[in-house]
Amino acid sequence: MSGLSFSRRGLLAAASAVGASAALSACGAKTGSGTSSDAAGATADTSGSTVKIGLLNSLSGTMAISEVTVHNALLLAVKEINAAGGVLGKKLKAVSQDGASDWPTFAEKAESLIKEDKVAATFGCWTSASRKAVKPVFEKYKSLLFYPVQYEGLEQSPYIFYIGATTNQQIVPALDYLKKQGLTRLYLVGSDYVFPRTANKIIKAYAKANGMTVVGEDYAPLGSTEFSTIVNEVKGSGADAVFNTLNGDSNVAFFKEYKSAGLTAKSMPVLSVSIAEEEVKSIGTQYLEGQLTAWNYYETTPGAANEKFVKAYQAEYGATKPTSDPMEAAYISVYLWKAMVEKAGSFDVAKVKAAADGITFDAPEGKVTVDGATQHVYKTARIGKIGSDGLITEVWNSGKPIKPDPYLKGYDWASGLS
């Protein structure tokens, strides 16, 4: 039995290795390359009859659940564009790389797409951590990334187009909505990483300026599945509503616990910013019925462009597959790039960037316009309610597309945020 103490030591090593890899991925912003100065050799190859574009999503690992759907939406857009004749007479060839839910891998794959495949543009990334990991790569090689997910703002890289919502197109309108409903005492629950922490900083500044009270604030580590204490605290806090910035699997555990504690959408609604149609399916409508979400697009959003998108997506991937906000943003990002290239008459990055301002597209979410100065998109904010069928129906919208303001310069209360 002398093997036992040995086994235990081996186990602790393994446990700490698991812990260490989690810590690494939390802060990993390694760019994956040394100091090679061959940036000039990385220009896009547009000489042939086809043009390559890069799709950079996690097709494996913990983020695959969400990113595979975005990947599918990107492929659909490429297929449609090719069927309609391509871009500037050239067919698109999508090169998929798996970021594997690992941020250094994202950086390596981004570099390989730019250097080896010589792509004209890259579409993808989901978590802010992966975006921050690839940002220096795209800046070094002066290549374009189209990022399809809502995020925490306070960023503006010259080589990234942000097609998802920034905070003033999602979080601020959501707070306006809660205030209008008289839900002024908020409890903040989020995952412990950059997006929820930044979002909650903004929420607290907003609350202070708008006569709302934040009665409690809790963070759970990413992937945490034990929420009994947090739900106890929420229940005892006397809050009117919960503002939920949890991400991934934690939402499942949180909402199961929430219902078990006897809390409902009536007694204390939860407004979530990371739960779209796909996530509703995996959490279970039993636990979510009546709860609120904030996005710019829902599968149920009216309009011919959306009907066409939903029909095309379900024809391609199955009649029961839902469409969601990040998928829609990914889908339109390819079309927006196409419009920029056609306006510029060239695949050249500098020319495409110069042509970006004012590009519009009749998107499933309604008309969107690219803001050249911030490289973000004008988007309509929509608050939705989750129904028993798993679909989300809009209960309020901002009426018109909101001008993107990633640094919240237009809001006095946000002056203290950096």
Next chain:
Amino acid sequence: MTVILNQSFTGISIGAVLLLIALGLTLTFGQMGVINMAHGEFIMAGAYTTYVLQESISSAGVSLLVALPVAFLVAGAMGALLEWLLIRRLYTRPLDTLLVTWGVSLMLQQLARDIFGAPNVQTRAPDILTGNIAVADGISLANSRLFILGLALLSVLALTLVLRFTPLGRRIRAVVQNRDLAEVSGIATGTVDRMTFFIGSGLAGVAGVAITLVGPIGPTTGTNYIVDAFLVVVVGGIGQLKGSVITAFVLGVLQSVLEYSTTVSVAKVIVLVAIVAFLQWRPQGLYTLRTRSLA
């Protein structure tokens, strides 16, 4: 007072989940000394069993009850197969076992992804388990947590009875205490090993059914729980059931009290530091098995 009572119950219910996920490991790791990193994937198999059964049995209550024995058999069979295929060849090489079973764990996760898809799947909990019982003003006990607590205690009881009073249990204890002597006394240690693995992995399957009530069901479900499960067994002491039981509840209460007074992340850090400190003081864990083995 309300807070204290609520948090104590929360702690006990966290402890019950910990106990349930660690129970199978007390056998395979605790008794046999095998570091099985794929243990979490047996929990996942139990959770998916619940999902599959619910697809064919419409009543949520019936399918949950049917899932308990079926998940035990499914996960148990997977465990026995793993033991027979790989682990029995590596009994003298614990670090190789760790790497091999970790590889198996990754393969099983990918298999689940191929069969059920990358997104999580949902199960419906029976209505009776989604509510709660109000025992006093402001104090309520969630039914799902009571169910898990009951299931955990029942599993401990059943395992204790099997180990103490059945011929199989006697043989398992004999092999743990002195493998060579057991062998020369005519016990087929290979078969006993396989049965131990079957039961231990089966219990992971049962835990998988229980966690469908409180957590996500997806390809990475197992990885959410595997580290906690090992912690319980290591602190509890190798080869001792009661060590794991006490440890699970102590860690649960400690976690819930600390979470309440600090934050979740800080609580996790303090608990881990406490465990490291404890193991410095008692490297063998809470309880140890005295054996007459010379090795």
